[in-house]
Amino acid sequence: MSTVKFLVVDDFSTMRRIVKNLLQELGYNDITEADDGNTALPLLQAGSFDVLITDWNMPGMPGIDLLKAVRADAKLAKLPVLMLTAEAKREQIVEAVQAGASGYVIKPFTAVTLKEKLDKMLAARAAA
């Protein structure tokens, strides 16, 4: 079984549970949760996470700022980051990709979409 370490960041606990359950269904059991960028960043810096899944719209530090902080940190610069958000503005999607997002999934999403994007990100990570 795969031992990929996930950090799931969302201010809504319902959404964190949904993502956690889906990841477990996909066979990933090492999942940590955080409710915004401020709590997530120290966890990322301290732990050896393999994938970050983050919402955009959160009080405290929003997901886009977390993404930028991750990319600015030499240790985390290569971490695969999946944005999972209800933000549908083109401009924002472009901003996220330019800031270094590895994938962008729009809410509401399906289990199939999440799996597809994760597989793609993990394959790219393995190839790198």
Add this chain to the structure above:
Amino acid sequence: MSPVPPEPERFRAQVAALQLALDGGDAAAFRHAFDALSEQMDSGLLPELKRLTATAQSALARFSAEARLDSLAGHEVPDARKRLTHVVKLTDEAAHRTMDLVDGCVPLVDEAARGSALLLETWDSYGDRDLAIASLWPERAAMFLERTRSDSEALRANLSELLMAQGYQDITGQIIRSVISLVDELERVLGKLVAIADGHEVTSVVRALPSQQDWQRGLGPQVAGLESADAVAGQDDIDALLSQMAAGK
């Protein structure tokens, strides 16, 4: 002859002292009298200036508050109504989806219970196990297991879907939050207007807040009837945009 207006009359003493010092060539006395005169003038002007400033400030505050109220009443409150209507729709859909999935699970579980009860009953009815094994029982048991296996897969799929259906809470939560911040602002603007109407001094003009807090920046979830022209239609649009960007690199 018309009566001397009281205002110039107030300065008679200072002007006389000034004239006296000027005639006498007394520089110190002149300076003293001059200061006294200018103080006298200021004391009349200052309250007037203050009053004017307060009027202008309160007019500005009222104007700013009224302009904001206009925009709130004209656009944001009707938008909020659409947002809340959308929340009702999403919660309704999620509740029905959940109940449909539960409805879909019930016959599967019923069938498993019925089939296993029947098999057990038949098994128990054979006094001799060899007789049971020689009968049609093993075949029926195999059919039951096969069916239970596929029904369990269907159950598992329904459970996953039940989980996904709860995603409405995140979406509706974000929409409701944006309406709460609108209500907060409405309360502030109305409070300011009431304060102005009551004649309280208003020291600051109403801030023209954006309808969303800074950290939200974006649009939040798309709401039927309020879709932004700059928004993607769905995941396919995003995937297209991403591969377009990747190709452009």
